Amino acid sequence: MASEKNNVTLEKIVSLCKRRGFVFPTADMYGGLNGVYDFGPLGYAMKQNIKKMWTKQLSLVDHDIVMIDGAILGHHAMWSASGHVDSFSDPMVDCLICKKRYRADEINLEKACVHCGNHSWTEARQFKLMFETQIGAMSDAASTGYLRPETAQSIFVNFKNVLGSSRVKIPFGIGQIGKAFRNEITPKQFLFRMREFEQMELEFFCKPEESDSFFDFWKSERYLFYKQLGLDMERIRFRDHAENELAHYSKKCTDVEYEFPFGWKELEGIAHRGSFDLQQHIDHAKKDLSVFEEATRQSYVPHVVETSVGVDRLFLTLLFDAYREDTVDGESRTLLRLHPAIAPVQAAVLPLVKKLDTEAHKIIKHLKKHGYAVQYDASGSIGKRYRRQDEIGTPVCFTVDFETAEDGKVTARNRDTLEQVRIPIDELDHYLQVLMAA
Numbered sequence: 001m002a003s004e005k006n007n008v009t010l011e012k013i014v015s016l017c018k019r020r021g022f023v024f025p026t027a028d029m030y031g032g033l034n035g036v037y038d039f040g041p042l043g044y045a046m047k048q049n050i051k052k053m054w055t056k057q058l059s060l061v062d063h064d065i066v067m068i069d070g071a072i073l074g075h076h077a078m079w080s081a082s083g084h085v086d087s088f089s090d091p092m093v094d095c096l097i098c099k100k101r102y103r104a105d106e107i108n109l110e111k112a113c114v115h116c117g118n119h120s121w122t123e124a125r126q127f128k129l130m131f132e133t134q135i136g137a138m139s140d141a142a143s144t145g146y147l148r149p150e151t152a153q154s155i156f157v158n159f160k161n162v163l164g165s166s167r168v169k170i171p172f173g174i175g176q177i178g179k180a181f182r183n184e185i186t187p188k189q190f191l192f193r194m195r196e197f198e199q200m201e202l203e204f205f206c207k208p209e210e211s212d213s214f215f216d217f218w219k220s221e222r223y224l225f226y227k228q229l230g231l232d233m234e235r236i237r238f239r240d241h242a243e244n245e246l247a248h249y250s251k252k253c254t255d256v257e258y259e260f261p262f263g264w265k266e267l268e269g270i271a272h273r274g275s276f277d278l279q280q281h282i283d284h285a286k287k288d289l290s291v292f293e294e295a296t297r298q299s300y301v302p303h304v305v306e307t308s309v310g311v312d313r314l315f316l317t318l319l320f321d322a323y324r325e326d327t328v329d330g331e332s333r334t335l336l337r338l339h340p341a342i343a344p345v346q347a348a349v350l351p352l353v354k355k356l357d358t359e360a361h362k363i364i365k366h367l368k369k370h371g372y373a374v375q376y377d378a379s380g381s382i383g384k385r386y387r388r389q390d391e392i393g394t395p396v397c398f399t400v401d402f403e404t405a406e407d408g409k410v411t412a413r414n415r416d417t418l419e420q421v422r423i424p425i426d427e428l429d430h431y432l433q434v435l436m437a438a
Ligand code: ATP
Pocket: 150, 182, 184, 191, 192, 193, 194, 195, 197, 199, 266, 267, 268, 269, 308, 309, 310, 311, 312, 313, 314
């Protein structure tokens, strides 16, 4: 099936996000901070739903997966051992005329500066991406710490802690959702490249001889995840890294890419990291991170398959994918065709007139008790209220009308099909359950 054209642009998404309370530039009233954003009520709710779906999918695989919540402030020695202190950097060039700064690997240095039209560049030099800070009152090399640029390292340094304290055995995974910070040279495209963002990472530990098949296993799991999110799979592709793209320690790597309006870009990285990370910590911390296998009476350092996706980048992807504009009854509307389990509001309850308020609130209370995010809206015509909900992706509106008191039913109006059906109030919970599981 060909992908539906949806006329979406970055500007439309940014504007909708601000207008409806998904995302605001941070410290807006002071002019914002480049690459840093605050999530408003709807953005917060949608982010929570994304994280819930990610965690749920992990919990359903046939292997043990446990979660941790590591510290954001990181030890100098840990980031040194991982290789980040020395080499977590991007190449940077400046235009000598207008002083605009670029990532050297993102532009063509044979061409002129797109900002001023001149062709005069500085030499490319490495720009360190980690945010450095001093921990404690002393300001010397020993007190230098870092805001983590990825969540993965706290998983590796806790590998033995988790193995020794939980009832898990190889093969098993440790997952983590948390903030990461990178002093990106050119934050851009809204939530696509930020300086403060959130990651959902899984490090899956296995026997070396099983690592190739687990790499394939995780690739297919991740494919299913995006399918379950309801993304247009024509706009998703899995791109295997060529030999010369791979990090020296990495055996295989696949980027999950999405076709954004600004091109095919990485959404998630799936990497076969071998024993590199654990071995680095074994060498630097002089601690044994190998595991002993009873059957063969031998020790080995497990291999790792990593899957890593940015919450914010996925959030942006879902908005791009869900955005539609159409005309209903001669009026134009904008809608987000989000999966019901991702939509920030799952149902709106709309009393036809103010007089029906009490009944509407009873329904809201009932649905909230069952764990649904519900919104009440009594202002303006019903058509206007539907459009307000369509724009934030609410999959269904329940209208309370004069017959509700008599037949105990409300009218359910579907965001995508516009179909309207009468449903008994005591079946609303089931109705929503079916919708969310679709
Ligand atoms: P890129 O090539 O886009 O800089 P990367 O290969 O450095 O990304 P990873 O280190 O593999 O990214 O990070 C894993 C995931 O974290 C990415 O696929 C992306 O979803 C997310 N991510 C990385 N950097 C950012 C950022 N600056 N802003 C938002 N999300 C990010």
